[in-house]
Every structure is written in structure tokens, then in C-alpha cells.
Amino acid sequence: MEEEDHNCDADEEVTVHKRSLAAPYVRLCREVMRHSESTVPGDAFSEWTMQLHTRGLGNDVCVCGKKHIVELNSLENRVNSQVLYPVGSSCVKYFSEELVEEWKAMRSTFMRERAARIKALRLGFGKYASKTYEEVGEQDPFYAQWLMSLSKFATNPANDTYHPDNTEIHRLLQKGIDASTKKKSKCMLILDK
Numbered sequence: 001m002e003e004e005d006h007n008c009d010a011d012e013e014v015t016v017h018k019r020s021l022a023a024p025y026v027r028l029c030r031e032v033m034r035h036s037e038s039t040v041p042g043d044a045f046s047e048w049t050m051q052l053h054t055r056g057l058g059n060d061v062c063v064c065g066k067k068h069i070v071e072l073n074s075l076e077n078r079v080n081s082q083v084l085y086p087v088g089s090s091c092v093k094y095f096s097e098e099l100v101e102e103w104k105a106m107r108s109t110f111m112r113e114r115a116a117r118i119k120a121l122r123l124g125f126g127k128y129a130s131k132t133y134e135e136v137g138e139q140d141p142f143y144a145q146w147l148m149s150l151s152k153f154a155t156n157p158a159n160d161t162y163h164p165d166n167t168e169i170h171r172l173l174q175k176g177i178d179a180s181t182k183k184k185s186k187c188m189l190i191l192d193k
């Protein structure tokens with residue numbers, strides 16, 4: 001058998017390469033092998049395709065055990081329909097070139113759509129109180145949750161969740177939250193129709 005890049009299933013191999021293989025990679029390999037049909041690691045990795053790309057709040061744990069991942073990718077096995085979730089961006093890169101291309105495309109679509117949603121958001125008070133945060137939450141609970149979690153991190157260009165509009169949104173959100181505390185009026189988000 002020829003030497004595989006993803007040679008990780010046999011315990012002996014893991015031991016031999018212990019110093020060169022990072023523990024998360026070994027755990028990823030085990031998860032992939034466990035949910036794939038092929039018993040050859042390289043082939044097992046190529047059974048997988050991208051299913052979904054989304055983002056979390058940094059509280060999630062990758063299938064490899066890596067904590068605080070932001071990207072949540074869902075991968076589906078073409079052969080047996082099993083799903084691996086969540087897979088972080090560092091682990092996605094170990095899969096086939098095709099999968100990595102799919103991931104890049106899904107990721108850029110996701111970012112473009114999110115930027116459009118951010119652009120369409122307005123903050124308001126008073127008579128708009130019926131169009132509240134819940135309305136945004138109903139359309140996209142994940143996004144609403146993310147939006148409410150915006151912090152100085154998200155306004156830092158070095159951070160992964162950075163978007164150029166974040167500074168302004170965060171300022172408005174904070175203003176709304178302060179106003180709702182002081183004036184007992186609700187901070188709300190209105191979707192521009």
C-alpha cells in the first residue's frame with residue numbers, strides 16, 4: 001500500500017508519529033474513520049463533502065476537541081450520509097481539495113449575506129417597539145444571538161468576527177441598551193423592508 005497523507009487509524013502509527021502529529025489531528029482522524037466506509041484514511045477523508053457553513057459565538061468544540069471554535073462547518077459523508085458537526089476551519093483544511101473549495105465558496109456566501117443583513121438593520125425606539133429583537137430572532141435566531149453578543153472583539157479588525165459595520169452597530173446597540181436602562185424604553189432592531 002502506498003504511503004497516505006492521512007495515515008492515522010492504526011494505533012501503532014499514532015504512537016510512531018506522536019511527536020509530529022498534533023493530538024487534535026489524531027482525534028479528527030479517529031472521528032473521520034469512525035464515520036467513514038473506507039478503512040484507508042486517505043480514501044475516508046475524500047468521502048466527505050460540505051453540507052453547511054455557519055458561525056458560532058466561540059463556545060463550540062470541534063469534533064477534534066479544539067475549544068472555542070468560531071466556524072461551525074457541517075460535513076456529510078457521500079457514501080453513508082453520516083454527518084460530522086461541528087468541524088472548525090483548521091480541520092476542514094485536512095479534507096479533499098474539492099471540499100476545501102466548497103468550504104471557501106460557502107464561507108464567502110455566508111459572509112456576504114451576513115454583511116447584507118447588517119446593512120439592512122436599524123435600531124429604534126418608541127412606536128417601533130413591536131418590531132423587536134424577537135422579530136430578528138424569528139428570522140435568524142443564530143444571527144440575533146450573535147448580534148447581541150457583539151463586543152469590542154468584533155470591532156477589532158484582527159478578530160475573526162470582524163465586519164467594518166461592527167463598530168457602528170455596536171455603538172448603536174450600546175446606546176440602545178443604555179437608553180432602555182435609563183428611559184425604560186426598549187432597545188430594538190428593525191429590519192429595513
Ligand SMILES: [Zn+2]
Nearest residue numbers: 062064088091
Ligand atoms: Zn478541529
